[in-house]
Amino acid sequence: MHTLILFGASGDLAKEKLYPALFDLFQAGEKLRCIGFARTPLDEKAFRTLIHNAIRGQKKNAAADDVEKFLKHCSYVSGAYDQASIAHLKKHLTQLTATEHAGRLSFYLATPMDHTLIRNIVGGLMKNDLIDSECAIALEKPFGFDGPSAQKINRVLARSFNEEQIYRLDHYLAKGMVQDLLALRFANPIFEPVWNARHIERIDIAINETAGIRKRGQYYEQSGAIRDMLQNHALQLLAFTAMDQPESLQAASIHQEKIQVFRRLRLFGGQGIENIRIGQYRGYHEEAFVDPQSLTETSAALCLEIDTPRWRGVPITVASGKKMGSRSTDITILFRKKEYSLWDEMNHQLAQNSFHINIQPDNDIRLRLNSEFDSQKKSVHPTDLRFGFLDNARLFKDPYENALHDFFHRDQGIFLNAKEIALSWKLIDSVLRLIAPVREKILQIY
C-alpha cells in the first residue's frame, strides 16, 4: 500500500495531472490511498467530486465503476499549513490506517515552491512525527529563482530528509521519449562510436510553444524563458543527450553522469554574449500582470559547449519560446558530412545524416539517410526512417503516471538531485549576469 499525502490538492497540477495519473496507476493494480491537503474548505463529497471531474475531464472513457472504486481511496483534510492543521492530518491518517496499514508515506508538494511554505510543511511533518526513514517527498520545478534560492529550498528539505528521500521532478524527464534516449543510446552499440565531436557537427534542442504566458504574468515577469524553460527542461534534455554511459541504471549512476555534463557545460568557446539570444513576443506588454516596460524574455537561445574531449567544438543550442509557429519539443543531432562521397563527381550533394527525436507532439524518432531511388540515374535522395511511439499506444504512458510510479517505488532515476540543480543554476546565473547590462539592446521583438 502506498499512502500519498498531496499538499496543494485543490490546485491545477493536482487536477490536471496528478489525479488522472493516480487513477491510471490504480487501474494498473497499484494499491494506493490519496489524502489531499489544502486550505480550501471541502467536505469529503466535494473533494471526491473534484477528483471525479478531474479524471472525467481527461479520460472520457473511464468506466464509472472504476472511478468510483478509486474515489473510495481518496480523502481530504483542509488546513493552513500550520502545526495544528498538520496535527489534524496526522489524526486523520491514524483513523484511516486503524484497519489497514498505511504502508510507506509519500508526500507530494503540489503547492507554490515558496521556501517559507515548504519550511512550514516540513516543520509540521517533523513535529507530528510523520517523517521516518521510509517516507519520501516529491516536488516540482521551479527549484528556486537562482542558485542561492534553490540552495535555500534544498537546505529546508535536507534538515528532515536524506537526498535519497527527495524526488525533484522535471516532468519532461518522465516522458517516454526522454526515457527512451537512454535505451537508444546505450542499448544500441551502433550509436556509441559516432556520438562525439568527430562525427557530430551540432546538436539543437528546441522547446517551442504556440501559447503565450496565459494568466501567469506575475510568475513569468519574475522568471522569463531562461529560468522557466532552459534552466530545467532544456538543460536536462541536453544532459540525457550528451552524458556518458552510466555504470548502471541505478539513479545514483545516472545522476553522476549528468553531473559530469553540467560541470563542463559552458557558453560555446567559453565566450560571452554572442552566444545568447533573447526575444519577446509582440503583445507581451498587454498581458495581465505584465509591466508595460517589461524587458522579460519570452524566447531565448543559448549556444553551449561541453568542454570534454568527446564534445569540445560541437555547438549545442538550447532554445525555447512562447507564441512560436508550432508547438514542438525536438532534439536534432546533425552528423558531419564526409569529406568525399562517391556522388561528388556527379555534382550531387548528399543530405547530411541526422537523428531527430520529437519529444512532443509526435513522439517519434527519425533517422535521415540517403537512398538511391533511381538506379538508372544514380540519384540519391534523403529519406527518413521513422518510429512513432504514438502509433504503438501500449508503449506510451503519461509522464505523471511514470513519475508517480517511480516515486512510489523509490526509483530516483528520472528525478533530479541537488547537485545537478546547483550546477545548472550556476551556468544560468552567469548567463543572466551577462545579459543584465545589455538586455534592452539585445531583446528582439518577434
Ligand SMILES: NC(=O)c1ccc[n+]([C@@H]2O[C@H](COP(=O)([O-])OP(=O)(O)OC[C@H]3O[C@@H](n4cnc5c(N)ncnc54)[C@H](OP(=O)(O)O)[C@@H]3O)[C@@H](O)[C@H]2O)c1
Ligand atoms: N500546473 C502545472 O501543470 C505545473 C507544471 C509544472 C510545475 N508546476 C508547479 O507545481 C506547483 C503547483 O502548481 P499549480 O499550478 O497547481 O499551482 P497553484 O494552482 O498556484 O497552487 C496549488 C494549490 O496550492 C495552494 N496555494 C496557493 N498559494 C498558496 C500559498 N501561498 N500558501 C499555501 N497554499 C497555497 C492552493 O490551494 P488552497 O488555496 O486550497 O490552499 C492551490 O490550489 C507549482 O510550484 C508549479 O510551479 C505546475
